[in-house]
Amino acid sequence: MVSKLQEKIVPNTMAAPEPDLTADELVARAVALRGALLEGQAAAEERGTYSPEMHAAFEKAGFYRTLQPRRYGGYEFGVPTFARMVMEVARGCPGSAWCLALSSGHSLNVAQLFGERAQEQAFGPDGHFAAAARAIPSGTATHADGGWRLQGTWDYCSGVPYSTHVMVGVRIVGEDGPPQVAVALVPRDQWTMLDNWGGYIGMRASGSNSVVMDGAWIPEHLLVREDFFAPDLSQGTEGARLHGNPMYAGGTLGFFQTEISSIIVGLGYAALDEYEKIISARKAFGPNAVLQSQHPDYQRPYGIALGKLEAARHAVLGAAQEYMDLARLCMEGERTYLRSDDMRLQAGMQQAAQLSFEAVDMLYRAAATSASAKNGTRMQRYFRDISMARTNPGLQFELKAADLARQLFSERTQSPAGQSA
Template sequence: MGEVLDRIEEHAEEIRAAGVEGDELMRLPDTSAQRLRDAGVIRLLQPVEHGGLAAHPREFAETVMGVAAMDGATGWVSGIVGVHPWELAFADPKLQDEIWGDDPDTWLASPYAPMGVATPVDGGYILKGRWQFSSGTDHCKWIVLGAILGDQHGKPIMPPTILHVFLPRADYTIVDDSWDVVGLRGTGSKDVIVDGAFIPDYRTLDSADVMDGSAPRNAGRTESTYLMPFSCMFPLGITSAVIGIAEGALACHIAAQKDRVAITGQKIKEDPYVLYAIGESAAEIAASRAALLETVDRFYDKTEAGKEISFDERAIGRRTQTAAAWRAVRAVDEIFARSGGGALHRKFPMQRFFRDAHAGLAHAIHVPGSIFHASALTQLGGEPEGMMRSMI
């Protein structure tokens, strides 16, 4: 276990308890956000020259899992907000200084989905749009957004060119009443609106360069952490959170069943069917964890050796990552169905783990269709085209 996770573990009970508050506030409680800052969770993938740890991606994943096992929303914010310093590490040094120069604990929100249009003007772009699902946004002073390049009239140019654009808090509006959901309520994943903000050129990255690995190399980055594929690093934080939530649900379930007696008078620990379900679910969650970490370890080792990770390998890595999330949530379903009616009470955390797990599975990064298609096609000697190559 890494030092960052050691530090956050010291406050595990406080973070678990604050999960109730986050569910009501529909954002991360200030105390939980402060614990993440103090422990350095969001600085795990941040470059050393800006106060970060430039950690091995495995340590990042394990930390996110550990936090999510305490509280799903806190783990989710750790995984989503925690990956943004990784990309900022190969943005323009002027932008890095602008964001981290005075405070290395400055957080960035997102999303990357291109829900706005960037219209070229002298020295940069004018940005307009509305973006959904900006996780942890109340605690962030900057944001990175996906935008489609537009023509001089603000109409998207086809085929699309996607930019990642960085804005300070003064240049966008958070829509406070836009997040009232069934799961991951405490993430505060609200809508944001940008209405004509000017984006200087140095505050942008070409999404294609980020996706194909050109951006970190063009920036002169040589550390293996920053040369990892985007299609491995971005999903890593999200899927780690889902697996951590499943681990939290399992721990919660086991604790509740130790002394539980069924309505029939039988002790749960003497019910062979429940025992089988617990054993099977524990094995499935452990397999999900192992599969995700094995992929990131293997990709890191190959990157460290100076070798390229092929499209075929990336596709299979995405298949593994997506399947891991689904496997873990199916395991949660099995134990939740055997938790008894008490698990439905809002005063117990089991129901929140259940809701958070399913909400996490709904993220676009976990949709298996095109990923399974592309990975199978490459193994059969085919060549995925168009959307079949998306996020691979």
């Protein structure tokens, strides 16, 4: 079924660098960069982000344009393709994947929430776009000079070292009534990145620096009066109307969790690769010892971890596809994209991350002290990265569980049957 919105797609105004690039080719490029990413892990940690050379490689590969609208020079491949690409980058360097995913992915949110004028400005003139995002409204927006004056400090802006913009939650002040929340899209010349990313146990290459705005100014069209965590989808979205693609008609939590859980699943596979390398080079204890890779005591953790990671990978990719399907049904008027839809997708992908946590923990222990706990080893780095990721608010499934149940029960008393799972 073709929706009326899809029939109204406006022809492209900016061609992508490689118009014939396929989703599988994009993912294959991420696989091809694995060796360079592995080699650069230590330097990326020391630097706090990936190198300018790796940034250029990501740009050339088309990673920043994965979700960007075709109308503005992107490939518009879809959320499952984005998840696959991020997993493969994370398999080479989890911290670098965190930095890349949380800057390249937010082209979806810009295309979803902002109007045509804002998108033309953000994605132009050459189509290269990257934006760190911090949804918590840590600053203020005040009407001034026909636009908005912004003030505040936003921490943990992952991906900001190579960002052309930032997307931040703000509180609108100076108007009647209590402050409203909104989302501001702010070009790089209007903010300062602080040199304050360091001193953490892991994800040191994630580029999660803070951003400061002191009297920054943006035009009216670069701010939307929406709750970044829960935009109003009842009347459709700007992205659905402009691009005719359901990818831009969904909620926020389901997509944000795709970013994070894809990284964590890729991290798990990176640890599995490293474990295989370790046990393929060492012998088990005892007379007539064989390689550990030939001994059941070392094969068993590998097999269990692989099973957990396969389940996690399928869970994330399945949720990414369901995000697209639910948004399509919403755009076509078949059903409403519910708040509980977003929360269910988030909950499932949180559990996928939990499976990866369990796999890495098992492999870390099985590889033993000299290969796992020593400074400079990759297994230690993966364990540190997992330890850091566990503290992310988006991975605290216990804190979200009651909210999910409460939302579902509330909707079921108000909506027709079949709207919720």
